[in-house]
Amino acid sequence: MSKFQFPESIKSRPVYGxxxxxxxxxxxxxxxxxxxxxxxxxxxxxxxxxxxxHIIYIPKGADFADKLHALNPAQFYEGPTYAASxxxxxxxxxxxxxxxxxxxxxxxxxxxxxxxxxxQAGIPHxxxxxxxxxxxxxxxxxxxxxxxxxxxxxxxxxCSHCGLNLFVRDHYxxxxxxxxxxxxxxxxxxxxxxxxxxYK
Amino acid sequence: MSAAPQKAKPGGQQIPVVVSAVVPxxxxxxxFEFQRxxxxxxxxxxxxxxxxxxxxxxxxxxxxxxxxMSDPADSSTxxxxxxxxxxxxxxxxxxxxxxxxGDEMMISYPVNLFSLDLRAKKHMFFAGGIGITPFMAMIAQxxxxxxxxxxxxxxxxxxxxxxxxxxxxxxxxxxxxYYDDQKQAIPxxxxxxxxxxxxxxxxxxxxxxxxxxHATAQAxxxxxxxxxxxxxxxxxxxxEFEVRLCKSDKTITVGENESLLExxxxxxxxxxxxxxxxxxxxxxxxxxKADGEFVHRDHWLDDEQHAxxxxxxxxxxxxxxxxELDR
Ligand code: FES
Numbered sequence: 001m002s003k004f005q006f007p008e009s010i011k012s013r014p015v016y017g018x019x020x021x022x023x024x025x026x027x028x029x030x031x032x033x034x035x036x037x038x039x040x041x042x043x044x045x046x047x048x049x050x051x052x053x054h055i056i057y058i059p060k061g062a063d064f065a066d067k068l069h070a071l072n073p074a075q076f077y078e079g080p081t082y083a084a085s086x087x088x089x090x091x092x093x094x095x096x097x098x099x100x101x102x103x104x105x106x107x108x109x110x111x112x113x114x115x116x117x118x119x120q121a122g123i124p125h126x127x128x129x130x131x132x133x134x135x136x137x138x139x140x141x142x143x144x145x146x147x148x149x150x151x152x153x154x155x156x157x158x159c160s161h162c163g164l165n166l167f168v169r170d171h172y173x174x175x176x177x178x179x180x181x182x183x184x185x186x187x188x189x190x191x192x193x194x195x196x197x198x199y200k
Numbered sequence: 201m202s203a204a205p206q207k208a209k210p211g212g213q214q215i216p217v218v219v220s221a222v223v224p225x226x227x228x229x230x231x232f233e234f235q236r237x238x239x240x241x242x243x244x245x246x247x248x249x250x251x252x253x254x255x256x257x258x259x260x261x262x263x264x265x266x267x268x269m270s271d272p273a274d275s276s277t278x279x280x281x282x283x284x285x286x287x288x289x290x291x292x293x294x295x296x297x298x299x300x301x302g303d304e305m306m307i308s309y310p311v312n313l314f315s316l317d318l319r320a321k322k323h324m325f326f327a328g329g330i331g332i333t334p335f336m337a338m339i340a341q342x343x344x345x346x347x348x349x350x351x352x353x354x355x356x357x358x359x360x361x362x363x364x365x366x367x368x369x370x371x372x373x374x375x376x377x378y379y380d381d382q383k384q385a386i387p388x389x390x391x392x393x394x395x396x397x398x399x400x401x402x403x404x405x406x407x408x409x410x411x412x413x414h415a416t417a418q419a420x421x422x423x424x425x426x427x428x429x430x431x432x433x434x435x436x437x438x439x440e441f442e443v444r445l446c447k448s449d450k451t452i453t454v455g456e457n458e459s460l461l462e463x464x465x466x467x468x469x470x471x472x473x474x475x476x477x478x479x480x481x482x483x484x485x486x487x488x489k490a491d492g493e494f495v496h497r498d499h500w501l502d503d504e505q506h507a508x509x510x511x512x513x514x515x516x517x518x519x520x521x522x523x524e525l526d527r
Contacts, residue, residue: 023419099421122397122399123397124426126425
């Protein structure tokens with residue numbers, strides 16, 4: 001099951017929807033792992049969608065590339081990582097025109113970073129569709145050293161840059177495409193609760 | 201000292217002005233220029249802002265909003281351009297017939313409900329008739345910063361093409377004019393096609409034109425947040441009705457030709473407002489009791505709020521029956 005209902009939280013926390021076909025001159029899909037399933041579903045709702053679609057897909061070990069290919073999008077790109085795909089994403093956005101629809105689906109880290117690129121290219125965030133699929137892992141920024149730790153699955157966790165024990169907050173930055181991690185044992189160093197898996 | 205209003209007053213603080221020039225532009229449109237009576241500078245404004253002009257018409261006080269169309273970089277003068285509406289409620293006729301150079305008037309601090317989105321990569325303006333006025337100021341503002349813009353301007357006839365001469369002289373490559381009587385129309389679909397990502401569209405004109413631009417842009421996949429419009433509604437006449445103002449403990453009758461807001465003001469009750477055209481939300485008033493039917497006309501409340509009968513925008517909306525308001 002690739003869908004997960006996030007509990008309600010503070011206003012800062014992003015809320016994701018369900019992709020729907022929208023009128024547009026071109027359609028850009030960026031997805032990782034199980035996000036592929038959301039693309040397959042939305043493609044089934046509008047037969048004309050794929051003829052004007054460009055899919056950028058990062059499998060992250062999942063096995064959907066062939067199925068996406070079979071949708072017959074105008075362009076299909078499979079990248080090994082988001083970092084390796086971002087050049088292509090920027091290139092597509094640079095050459096895009098008004099009327100481009102952007103669909104992001106998969107993990108929060110992927111959607112947040114791709115949304116940031118689309119916003120910088122001039123698309124208001126309210127016009128960018130998102131649908132969460134797959135892992136609930138978070139992209140975290142350490143508020144102390146500013147380093148980013150990807151795919152965080154437990155709370156607290158250890159900052160991969162400075163080694164502090166960080167508490168996972170719902171406070172989110174659209175600009176950084178990351179949640180804030182705050183030192184959990186600053187007052188009493190070493191007093192760190194047992195890490196628990198997110199949403200468990 | 202800051203130029204901000206010092207004390208909250210309905211409609212914001214007013215500025216005493218003198219009419220420094222009255223310039224007829226064509227059969228229907230006249231420009232009025234104002235300077236401060238104290239000889240000082242006006243507060244700065246941004247393109248798209250309006251001012252509410254107070255007209256003393258006998259014992260009637262009219263308050264009509266007009267877009268500021270002068271150059272925002274020039275703080276010595278504010279200018280508006282007024283189209284004469286022969287079938288209107290009389291404000292524009294008063295301006296045309298009664299206002300002359302040297303007259304003393306009161307105008308409000310500027311308010312902007314139709315501002316440029318300065319994040320835009322490009323600005324496309326669509327004007328219909330007198331809808332050109334806010335774009336005059338926006339264009340002047342963008343020219344200061346070398347902004348990327350183009351104007352598509354639909355006029356009825358060449359002789360009614362307000363400011364077409366100045367605009368096409370100054371910006372021959374950016375201004376495109378279409379005359380109705382020559383069967384020219386804005387090729388909207390083609391114009392919207394292929395614009396760079398991050399282009400914003402702005403439309404000011406008759407309601408049909410505004411709806412057309414919104415619908416066409418939406419069908420072409422433009423984000424709603426990048427299509428801006430301004431439509432000031434005018435209060436429409438209607439049947440007389442009675443209103444009880446609970447807080448002020450007064451009962452008033454709203455005449456056929458006045459708005460609910462005007463009737464409240466006539467009774468000496470202070471009521472908030474900014475646009476007087478159903479767009480800003482400032483005049484929103486709670487309904488205490490309603491016996492009859494609402495005639496909602498504003499762009500502020502959503503359908504659900506309209507249906508709830510709990511709120512009314514007195515600047516443009518009316519009622520058939522008797523109403524009690526929390527005012
Ligand atoms: S005064 Fe602006 S909506 Fe009524």
